[in-house]
Amino acid sequence: MRVQSPFAVVLTPAEESVLAARARSERLAFRDVVRARIVLAAARGEPNAVIAADLRIHVDTVRKWRRRYAAGGLKALADLHRSGRPPTFTPVQAAQIKAMACTPPEKKDLPLTRWSATELAAQAVAERLVGSISPATVARWLAGDAIKPWQHRSWIFPRDPEFEPKAARVLDLYARIWEAEPLGPDEYAISADEKSQLQALHRIHPGLAPGPGRTRRVEFEYRRGGTLAYFAAYDVHRARVIGTTAPTTGIAPFTELAGKVMTTEPYASAKRVFWVVDNGASHNGQASIERMRTAWPTAVLVHLPVHASWLNQVEIYFSIVGRKAITGGDFATLDELEERLLAFQDRYNATAEPFDWKYTRDDLNDYLKRLARHEQDTIWQAA
Structure with missing residues (x-):
């Protein structure tokens, strides 16, 4: 003789539709699927013991959700709030x-x-x-709270007394502004620098390609094939790179790069070409400004603040070159290294788009305010 539960379940067509969808679902949590199946079976008049046997669950579980649904409907199938264990720490x-x-x-x-x-x-x-x-x-x-005291980042505190005006004019150039006036269509901004001491490393043993469950392997030992310097001029608004290589850095190879750029269109016929450079020996000081102006009257050399190469967009390009074309490479000679650099440059120019540069004058002002607060805090702590 079947024992009928005192908690009768009667479903409206809407409720039955919702529960049937839950019972068939493959995305809901399994507990929600089981609860829906319990209620549907109860609505068909099946006893608790039969439902438990069919679903392979304990009969107490069936009693619990039948009772809950009879008392509160669909909302009662959700878990009740649990207070959890009292906190151990304040x-x-x-x-x-x-x-x-x-x-x-x-x-x-x-x-x-x-x-x-x-x-x-x-x-x-x-x-x-x-x-x-x-x-x-x-x-x-x-x-x-995103606090990671075991990590650190190296940085250089700005020491250039003209840091703000020098940095601001470079950021203005990136925004196509010079001395509060927008750049014309025949004016260009070039970010230039050199990557020195690039080594031609010839691996003692060939590398191993990646495979299932195995990362690519690169031989640790190598023979040195010499070093060279890579000079690059990056048009920040057209995403075009013009580069040269040289045995070492210096005024002469940088002048060669400048000549290559300034004799190439559209720069050869430009009204002005602004060159953003850091304070490296190849292009340092007022002498470099005069040297550039004398050789190319339409070229304007713009120096970054000291220790502010992070504002030079060509450094982003150099980072890409290092990751994609050099790191882990095998170069038997300097000629192979040079060939790789220039081939990558051509490949980059074929598809590159300008960097999504978002650092503006407002960001610079916020940075300088934070530095001022940092200095005040340091003085206060020292006192």
């Missing part, structure tokens, strides 16, 4: 450990240059901020 303790992560270990008289989650956990216990804590908990807190 928000204040978490904040104290995060603050410690933002403090150099030297300030704690520790012989460390950087924190790890393990070191922070040990120091928190030593300072009695907590009774005990695992490194995993510390790491989870720091990840929540």
Whole structure:
């Protein structure tokens, strides 16, 4: 004799349609599919024991969801809110450990240059901020606030007294502005520099191509085949590169690059060609400006601030060259290296688009304000 449940389930056509879709779904969580099947079977009048046997679940599970649905409908099939285990640590303790992560270990008289989650956990216990804590908990807190004290980035604090005006005029050129006036259609901005000491490395053994479950392998040992310098001029608005190679850096090879660019159209007939360069020996100081103007009257050499090559767009191109054309390569001679550089340059010019440069004068002003606050904080801490 079948035992009928006291919780009768009666479905409207709309409810039955929703539950049938859930019962067939391959994307919903399995628990939601099972709950829908329980309710549909209950609506057909099947006893709890039969439903449990058909779905291979415990009969108590069937009773629970039949009762829930009878009382609350579709909404009752969702999980109830769970309060979870009471927190072990207070928000204040978490904040104290995060603050410690933002403090150099030297300030704690520790012989460390950087924190790890393990070191922070040990120091928190030593300072009695907590009774005990695992490194995993510390790491989870720091990840929540994107604090990574075990990482660092090298940087150079701007020391050029004219950093702001020099950087601003370069950013204006990238925005096609010079001295508050827009550049004309026959005016161009060139970002130029040289990549020195490129080595022709000939691997002792051929590399191994990648395969299933195996990354590409490059022989570690090599023979040196000499070095050369790669000079490149990058048109920041047309994404075109003109480059040359030379045994070494210097005024003469940079002058050769300038001549190659300035005799090539559209630069040969341009009204002005602005050359953005850093303060390297090949193009440093007022003498380089005069030298360029004398050789090419339409060329305007524009120097970046000292230690601000990160504002030179050609450095992005050099990074691409390094990653795609040189790193891991095998070059028996300097001729092979030169051939690779110039072939990559042609390939790049065939498809390249201008870099999506977004750093503006406003970003520069924000950067300088942060630096000013940093200096004030440093002076205050020293006092």
